[in-house]
Amino acid sequence: MNHSMLPALLAVIVIVSLAPQRLDLAWSQPTDTAAIIESAKKEGELVIYGTTDLRQATILNDKFRQKYPFIDVKLNRLTSDNLYPRVIAETRSGKFLSDVLQNNALGMYFLKRGKFLTHYLSSEDRFYANDFKDQGYWITSSTNIHVIGYNTRAVGRDKLPKRWEDLLTPAWKGRMLLSPREQWFAWILQIMGKENGLNYMRALAKQGVTIRRETTAMRAQLITAGESDLGIDSTFSVLTALIKNGAPVGWTTLGPTLVVPVGHGVAVRAPHPNAAKLIIDFVLSREGQRVVLASE
Numbered sequence: 001m002n003h004s005m006l007p008a009l010l011a012v013i014v015i016v017s018l019a020p021q022r023l024d025l026a027w028s029q030p031t032d033t034a035a036i037i038e039s040a041k042k043e044g045e046l047v048i049y050g051t052t053d054l055r056q057a058t059i060l061n062d063k064f065r066q067k068y069p070f071i072d073v074k075l076n077r078l079t080s081d082n083l084y085p086r087v088i089a090e091t092r093s094g095k096f097l098s099d100v101l102q103n104n105a106l107g108m109y110f111l112k113r114g115k116f117l118t119h120y121l122s123s124e125d126r127f128y129a130n131d132f133k134d135q136g137y138w139i140t141s142s143t144n145i146h147v148i149g150y151n152t153r154a155v156g157r158d159k160l161p162k163r164w165e166d167l168l169t170p171a172w173k174g175r176m177l178l179s180p181r182e183q184w185f186a187w188i189l190q191i192m193g194k195e196n197g198l199n200y201m202r203a204l205a206k207q208g209v210t211i212r213r214e215t216t217a218m219r220a221q222l223i224t225a226g227e228s229d230l231g232i233d234s235t236f237s238v239l240t241a242l243i244k245n246g247a248p249v250g251w252t253t254l255g256p257t258l259v260v261p262v263g264h265g266v267a268v269r270a271p272h273p274n275a276a277k278l279i280i281d282f283v284l285s286r287e288g289q290r291v292v293l294a295s296e
Helices: 033-043 054-067 080-092 105-113 164-168 182-192 194-205 216-224 236-244 273-284 286-295
Strands: 003-006 014-017 045-050 072-077 100-104 138-151 176-178 230-235 249-252 258-266
Touching: 033 273, 045 054, 045 080, 045 273, 054 072, 054 273, 054 286, 080 100, 080 105, 100 105, 100 273, 105 138, 105 258, 138 182, 138 216, 138 236, 138 273, 138 286, 164 194, 176 216, 182 194, 182 230, 182 258, 216 230, 216 236, 216 249, 230 236, 236 249, 258 273, 273 286
Parallel strands: 045 072, 045 100, 176 230
Antiparallel strands: 003 014, 100 258, 138 230, 138 249, 138 258
16 A cells, blocks of 8 residues: 655645555446435435534535535534544444544544545545646645734734744743644644754743643634733634634734635445435535635
8 A cells, every 4th residue: 555745836745645445336336416306305315524713614504504405414513633533433332423523634544544534535636736636536625734823902013023933032932822633733844844843842832831722613712712822823714703803913924824724524334325425525626715815
């Protein structure tokens, strides 16, 4: 089996598995949308295990419901940290409860590697470059743009850091918030190199950074509330939604920006496989992508 880490494209970190696996012929046949719709009507339900921000996920799912009102969409909102363990635990106990799994590229890589994704070649697949999918298993359906978030009441624009090294100055000691997830850590190692990146992390650890495992949206709320002045690993879409609502937050970048692909795939032994196929097709379609872009 050949697993490869693809290079950054437009500052994108994406890890995908492009290895061929035995295809389930029942899933790999050309799609017949009319037949899928009729079968989905009988299923009447769709269960999604996803990590996307609740606001964005709700907008997308509501649009899907408008198109297919006979499907009751149920979203189980999980974090990147607990989605994989949840799927493993359910599978080991013989439970197959999810229809669609949605996570960042690294999470989708491990879901495919663990054989938790079944093969489904969407009719929209041909519009997506190979670098942004593991063909037949998952395709990038959106992106998370990682930025520096800050509380505008505590930090003026003229006081914002300009370089990563600025975060190591005494002015920022005890004022920063960070998630312990692997994406930002991998990004720093990529742009700085392994040795310099590890040295930077050791120096940053001495700055009294607050480590929080909450979702990106919750961490943004903590910045808004003034619990910390600076969110080192914030997300553009979450912050812009708060800004539009008048929250005292802003964002900046310190050079190249980390953009993490997020994908959708059909869960193995999905209880509602046809409903799952429909939402995969919808999310990847021009119509669905317009909804995704409008919600970011």
